[in-house]
Amino acid sequence: MRKQIAAANWKMNLTLQQGEQLLDDIISQPHSLKENQQVVFAIPAPYLAMAQQKLRNKEQVFVAAQNCHSKKSGAYTGEISVDMLSSLGVHYVVLGHSERREYFNESNAFLAEKVNICLENNITPIFCCGEPLAVREAGTQNEYVALQLKESLYHLTADQLRKVVIAYEPIWAIGTGKTASSAQAQEMHAFIRGNIAAAYNAETANAISILYGGSVKAANAVELFSQPDVDGGLVGGASLVADEFVAIINALQ
Numbered sequence: 412m413r414k415q416i417a418a419a420n421w422k423m424n425l426t427l428q429q430g431e432q433l434l435d436d437i438i439s440q441p442h443s444l445k446e447n448q449q450v451v452f453a454i455p456a457p458y459l460a461m462a463q464q465k466l467r468n469k470e471q472v473f474v475a476a477q478n479c480h481s482k483k484s485g486a487y488t489g490e491i492s493v494d495m496l497s498s499l500g501v502h503y504v505v506l507g508h509s510e511r512r513e514y515f516n517e518s519n520a521f522l523a524e525k526v527n528i529c530l531e532n533n534i535t536p537i538f539c540c541g542e543p544l545a546v547r548e549a550g551t552q553n554e555y556v557a558l559q560l561k562e563s564l565y566h567l568t569a570d571q572l573r574k575v576v577i578a579y580e581p582i583w584a585i586g587t588g589k590t591a592s593s594a595q596a597q598e599m600h601a602f603i604r605g606n607i608a609a610a611y612n613a614e615t616a617n618a619i620s621i622l623y624g625g626s627v628k629a630a631n632a633v634e635l636f637s638q639p640d641v642d643g644g645l646v647g648g649a650s651l652v653a654d655e656f657v658a659i660i661n662a663l664q
């Protein structure tokens with residue numbers, strides 16, 4: 412059975428004290444996770460150690476970095492290596508978020524290198540893909556997302572690819588309050604799964620968790636997560652509000 416994940420992406424928000432308080436408020440509230448369900452917190456790098464310490468005894472709850480560098484170590488001032496993340500016990504890293512693609516010029520080829528170094532070091536990439544509004548309006552979103560997958564992931568073996576979590580985040584739905592409809596999300600998730608099946612095989616495609624991101628909130632999470640190919644969500648704004656995010660966790664099917 413593939414994993415279902417409620418993942419918070421705090422982006423560049425909150426102070427250390429606010430972050431600690433938010434984690435406390437979320438983990439103190441009742442939530443029941445089935446065996447195949449996980450909660451992931453992608454939090455700012457300076458707070459990774461705090462979060463790792465706070466969540467260390469929580470089963471099925473993991474910390475993610477929001478980025479890492481493609482090189483093992485060296486003269487890359489300001490960057491974060493996978494060895495640093497591993498030494499903290501971090502399990503996941505978000506890669507290829509549209510904000511990093513747009514503001515930091517991260518290309519599909521560069522992301523392929525980051526995916527490689529994560530997998531070589533047993534860190535699970537949460538690989539983000541998704542089209543801008545103009546592409547959606549032109550109706551070429553499938554081709555756009557297929558190219559992102561091909562250029563960043565399809566050099567992997569099937570065994571490696573199975574270790575990747577994919578997050579489909581249409582850019583027009585991020586932070587806009589304009590969620591993709593559950594039908595639009597399901598359609599793209601089914602397309603992604605079919606694309607993986609064609610490039611690899613159905614077994615591999617069925618093993619991969621595909622999360623939806625873009626204005627997920629408590630009010631729409633149940634409907635989105637009930638779609639057969641939607642395996643949870645990557646949540647920005649609503650993950651900064653404890654009650655909202657707890658409701659989103661509890662919306663996992």
Ligand code: 13P
Nearest residue numbers: 420585586625626647648
């Ligand atoms: P919002 O939930 O704020 O739209 O952000 C989505 C996102 O980018 C998660 O990575």
